[in-house]
Amino acid sequence: MAEQGTEPAPAPAAGLPQHPGDGFTADPLGVLEEGHRRYGPVFRMPLDGVETVLVGTWAGLGELFAAERGRLEVLNTPLVHDLFGRALFNLTAEGHAEARRRLRPALSGRALSGYVPSLLGVIGPVTGRWAMAGTMDLHGQVRELTGAMSARVLLGIAPGEEDAPDFAAAFDRFVTATGAPPGPARFTDRRYWAGRSTRQDLHDLFARRAAQAAGDVTGGSALPGLVAAFADAPAAAGALADHLLALLIAARETTASLLTWCLVELAGNREHARLASAEARGVSADPSLLVARGALPVLRSVLAESLRLHSPNLLSMRETVCPVTLGGHRIEAGTRVAYSPSAGHFDPETFPRPRAFRPGRFLGGQASGSRLWAFGGGAHACLGRPLAELMALAVMARALQRGLPRLPGGPPARISFRPAKAPIDPLPFALDQEPVS
Numbered sequence: 001m002a003e004q005g006t007e008p009a010p011a012p013a014a015g016l017p018q019h020p021g022d023g024f025t026a027d028p029l030g031v032l033e034e035g036h037r038r039y040g041p042v043f044r045m046p047l048d049g050v051e052t053v054l055v056g057t058w059a060g061l062g063e064l065f066a067a068e069r070g071r072l073e074v075l076n077t078p079l080v081h082d083l084f085g086r087a088l089f090n091l092t093a094e095g096h097a098e099a100r101r102r103l104r105p106a107l108s109g110r111a112l113s114g115y116v117p118s119l120l121g122v123i124g125p126v127t128g129r130w131a132m133a134g135t136m137d138l139h140g141q142v143r144e145l146t147g148a149m150s151a152r153v154l155l156g157i158a159p160g161e162e163d164a165p166d167f168a169a170a171f172d173r174f175v176t177a178t179g180a181p182p183g184p185a186r187f188t189d190r191r192y193w194a195g196r197s198t199r200q201d202l203h204d205l206f207a208r209r210a211a212q213a214a215g216d217v218t219g220g221s222a223l224p225g226l227v228a229a230f231a232d233a234p235a236a237a238g239a240l241a242d243h244l245l246a247l248l249i250a251a252r253e254t255t256a257s258l259l260t261w262c263l264v265e266l267a268g269n270r271e272h273a274r275l276a277s278a279e280a281r282g283v284s285a286d287p288s289l290l291v292a293r294g295a296l297p298v299l300r301s302v303l304a305e306s307l308r309l310h311s312p313n314l315l316s317m318r319e320t321v322c323p324v325t326l327g328g329h330r331i332e333a334g335t336r337v338a339y340s341p342s343a344g345h346f347d348p349e350t351f352p353r354p355r356a357f358r359p360g361r362f363l364g365g366q367a368s369g370s371r372l373w374a375f376g377g378g379a380h381a382c383l384g385r386p387l388a389e390l391m392a393l394a395v396m397a398r399a400l401q402r403g404l405p406r407l408p409g410g411p412p413a414r415i416s417f418r419p420a421k422a423p424i425d426p427l428p429f430a431l432d433q434e435p436v437s
């Protein structure tokens, strides 16, 4: 009860329908979908024990992103602030916008064609081993390959180099630190302190690689462009070392997840895999197809349908910094808000038979990739989308040149949704070589 003479604090989202959220851990997308079916684009639900406003559906996300600037900020824990410093997703307002302007050119557009040969140089030997190996664990292999591709493109580190194993080990140590408690208890956790000192080691490595790369625009890496872009950056735009670590972390589990599901679905849809394989053979003759607008429609349809059905990110978190109206409800400042990129991906009006993998829907014009939110939207929309798509297309193409994907034990039985959607258990995978017709 309020003390006499004081006003009761307003409820964070008075009047918003409340969803119980039971069973979220086992079937998070089912629970969100049910919530949106019952209450529309915006409702309340306890999430990891904290009352949260959930936003979803095509219309809901459009409204959220339009309202975002100046009203909602990315909600990152003190742990994430300590470990990532002034990285892009920890910045706000003009500093954030300035950092995005400086990062974007090296991660998109014409810069991408410069990364094709170096990416194929990383992927070729790995898919060659897959074809020879019999069976191996798909997600484990793809995670390692994603790490190697990111190191090559973002830092200029090729797999055979002396820096490659040191970087991979340091990065894994750093990732372990992200599992420390998010609040004050982090200071008593060994992983936190190991992460802080590894962060410094990684920054030293980045500085050394940046000095080597400066001016070398032919090296097949984004690093020279990034170094040039941050040479005269204002302090508010953050330091390149912080951004590099953010790019590496943002790229890793998400891209590995997307690739895993593309290959899982190709294994389950052999006819489509054969069509995609014909396109893949065209890529060996002309690798520039990987970045040509409108090229590789079949491989791109696999990408789009995998992003729809298996969006890597489950939720993105925000906090309101001033009152905001969403779905017709006033939401007070200081409220936790979460959006699910894929909560509109199962709408049967937009995607008939939404649970089925039907890449053909993106080929015949029945569905449009613009209805997908897998890369988020608004102020914090994914900056790595073009590079993620290039990596996924290049790996699919190289793998299909070697054989048709097969899962000897069938598709994954148990799935985890965080940090990104992935099989829980090892997933046996093979590339079957078929005679070329």
Ligand code: HEM
Binding pocket: 074, 088, 089, 090, 100, 107, 246, 247, 248, 250, 251, 252, 254, 255, 258, 311, 312, 313, 316, 317, 341, 373, 374, 375, 376, 377, 379, 380, 381, 382, 383, 384, 385, 387, 388
């Ligand atoms: C399939 C792969 C990927 C998916 C599905 C994905 C998805 C997303 C999503 C949903 C967001 C928005 C998060 C939010 O709203 O808070 C995001 C942000 C971001 N992504 Fe990605 N991402 C992928 C790959 C990458 C790659 C390869 C990079 C870097 C090379 C990258 C860099 C970033 C960065 C830096 C942000 C933060 C942007 C900001 O805060 O302004 N992502 N990503």
